[in-house]
Amino acid sequence: MTHKWWETATIYQIYPRSFQDSNGDGIGDLDGIRQRLDYLLWLSVDAIWISPIYPSPMHDFGYDVADFCRIDPIFGSLESFDRLIEEAHAKQLKVILDFVPNHTSIAHPWFEASRQSRADPKRDWYIWRDAAPDGGPPNNWISNFGGSAWTWDAGTEQYYYHAYLAEQPDLNWRNPNVQAAMHEVLRFWLRRGVDGVRVDVMWHLIKDEKFRDNPPNPAWTKNDPEIDRLLQIYSTDQPEVHDVVSGMRKVLEEFENRVLIGEIYLPVEKLVAYYGRNLKGAHLPFNFQLLNTAWTAPHIADLIETYEAALPERGWPNWVLSNHDRARIAARVGPEQARVAAMLLLTLRGTPTLYYGDELGIGHVEIAPNFVRDPWAKHEPGLGVGRDPARTPMQWGASAYAGFSKHEPWLPLTPDHEARNVAVMSDDKTSILFLVRSLLKFRREHESLSLGGWRLLSQNSDVLAYERCNGNNRIFVVLNFTANPQAWSAPISTKVRIAISTFGDRRGEPIGSTLSLRANEGLLIEAA
Numbered sequence: 001m002t003h004k005w006w007e008t009a010t011i012y013q014i015y016p017r018s019f020q021d022s023n024g025d026g027i028g029d030l031d032g033i034r035q036r037l038d039y040l041l042w043l044s045v046d047a048i049w050i051s052p053i054y055p056s057p058m059h060d061f062g063y064d065v066a067d068f069c070r071i072d073p074i075f076g077s078l079e080s081f082d083r084l085i086e087e088a089h090a091k092q093l094k095v096i097l098d099f100v101p102n103h104t105s106i107a108h109p110w111f112e113a114s115r116q117s118r119a120d121p122k123r124d125w126y127i128w129r130d131a132a133p134d135g136g137p138p139n140n141w142i143s144n145f146g147g148s149a150w151t152w153d154a155g156t157e158q159y160y161y162h163a164y165l166a167e168q169p170d171l172n173w174r175n176p177n178v179q180a181a182m183h184e185v186l187r188f189w190l191r192r193g194v195d196g197v198r199v200d201v202m203w204h205l206i207k208d209e210k211f212r213d214n215p216p217n218p219a220w221t222k223n224d225p226e227i228d229r230l231l232q233i234y235s236t237d238q239p240e241v242h243d244v245v246s247g248m249r250k251v252l253e254e255f256e257n258r259v260l261i262g263e264i265y266l267p268v269e270k271l272v273a274y275y276g277r278n279l280k281g282a283h284l285p286f287n288f289q290l291l292n293t294a295w296t297a298p299h300i301a302d303l304i305e306t307y308e309a310a311l312p313e314r315g316w317p318n319w320v321l322s323n324h325d326r327a328r329i330a331a332r333v334g335p336e337q338a339r340v341a342a343m344l345l346l347t348l349r350g351t352p353t354l355y356y357g358d359e360l361g362i363g364h365v366e367i368a369p370n371f372v373r374d375p376w377a378k379h380e381p382g383l384g385v386g387r388d389p390a391r392t393p394m395q396w397g398a399s400a401y402a403g404f405s406k407h408e409p410w411l412p413l414t415p416d417h418e419a420r421n422v423a424v425m426s427d428d429k430t431s432i433l434f435l436v437r438s439l440l441k442f443r444r445e446h447e448s449l450s451l452g453g454w455r456l457l458s459q460n461s462d463v464l465a466y467e468r469c470n471g472n473n474r475i476f477v478v479l480n481f482t483a484n485p486q487a488w489s490a491p492i493s494t495k496v497r498i499a500i501s502t503f504g505d506r507r508g509e510p511i512g513s514t515l516s517l518r519a520n521e522g523l524l525i526e527a528a
């Protein structure tokens with residue numbers, strides 16, 4: 001059986017504002033990414049996914065797009081984009097773009113036309129509704145950043161819907177003209193050579209036709225973000241969304257070898273529907289379950305088994321540990337378990353997506369109140385929902401601003417950036433960077449990891465052990481989720497030895513019937 005490139009690949013997410021600044025404005029850009037391609041080759045990832053780079057007023061840092069077919073001058077130009085694609089492809093790296101179809105910026109010409117008058121041909125491209133009888137919003141839907149999801153337009157005396165900021169009005173995907181226009185946007189980038197797209201908030205694209213009120217969420221507390229006050233059963237994940245996804249898939253299939261990835265925050269049983277009927281939906285509906293699962297061996301074992309069992313036949317799995325919207329993995333589980341997490345991510349069955357900077361073990365970065373940038377943090381202060389701590393600049397070396405820029409960066413570096421950077425850590429065989437690279441290289445060299453099956457070997461409250469197996473080739477992974485040493489009796493009859501320890505040592509050590517693991521240690525074991 002032949003495999004698609006995205007099945008054996010590791011994807012590396014780049015938040016472009018924070019990867020590498022090439023023009024000294026303190027914000028990363030496309031030329032910066034291009035200058036760092038050799039690092040990505042060295043690291044041994046196969047594809048990069050770049051968060052939005054389109055012209056934008058940056059209310060939501062590029063997720064509010066004012067022109068789908070240009071590059072914001074902060075990031076470069078179409079020329080710098082073409083050059084990036086060309087050089088990446090010359091180095092065998094794939095490039096995936098963020099496609100943001102659910103909403104535009106308020107500054108997009110489509111919305112400017114739509115709000116001109118109720119008779120404008122673009123009126124129905126967005127979601128306009130009359131006020132409720134009391135003059136209030138048409139229903140109780142809440143914005144993901146807090147407050148009503150409806151904003152009154154005094155000029156035309158109707159409300160428009162926005163699942164996110166008022167500056168991000170939702171497009172009406174029930175309108176065939178919207179579909180056709182957005183398909184053209186996809187073709188524009190596919191023709192330019194992008195290898196696929198990550199579709200922003202895919203599960204939001206279609207809303208209930210009757211705009212019914214969402215019911216309350218009994219589990220909500222005052223310490224939770226307001227969006228969780230209601231269950232989003234009418235505003236998201238509507239049955240018709242699957243037709244929209246398969247429409248996008250058809251566009252991708254006009255080209256060869258392009259991948260369709262969907263951002264979908266839903267429980268496993270609903271998530272897997274996004275593979276589509278006959279697998280004609282998203283190739284990879286992003287699996288975010290690790291972001292929310294308690295960090296213990298039993299919870300993770302249960303999650304893997306549930307996910308594996310829920311996958312449709314021949315649906316290809318994938319795993320994500322962190323991204324630009326969630327706390328970094330090292331912030332969530334601590335620096336020691338971040339290494340175990342890296343071993344988990346890179347030894348599971350299915351395409352891993354690695355978030356830039358996680359290979360350096362960047363943890364929580366404190367953002368002083370007057371440096372807060374994220375609109376969500378500004379709308380709902382005090383809840384800890386701010387996303388800036390996960391978006392701080394990549395740290396390359398010991399020079400000023402860690403080699404990210406010649407100018408003060410738009411978000412702060414970690415306090416320990418003089419030691420926590422690529423230059424220092426790539427020379428240290430015990431660093432997390434070295435570990436991540438060893439795991440990536442091992443994964444590339446062993447089909448049992450990239451393609452083989454997954455089987456739980458044993459699990460108790462502390463240790464999770466599984467095997468990956470392709471034909472006769474077997475790899476074993478044993479992860480200690482605790483801060484105490486553990487013993488594991490290996491149910492392995494053949495002669496085996498350690499290939500990788502998360503500590504960077506013990507390589508080649510033979511293993512008897514009992515294996516001792518240090519506190520927070522993960523081991524990858526191969527046949528001797």
Ligand code: GLC
Nearest residue numbers: 060063164200201263324325
């Ligand atoms: C997605 C993006 C997030 C953005 C939101 C609105 O969830 O990942 O960063 O704020 O969509 O576009």
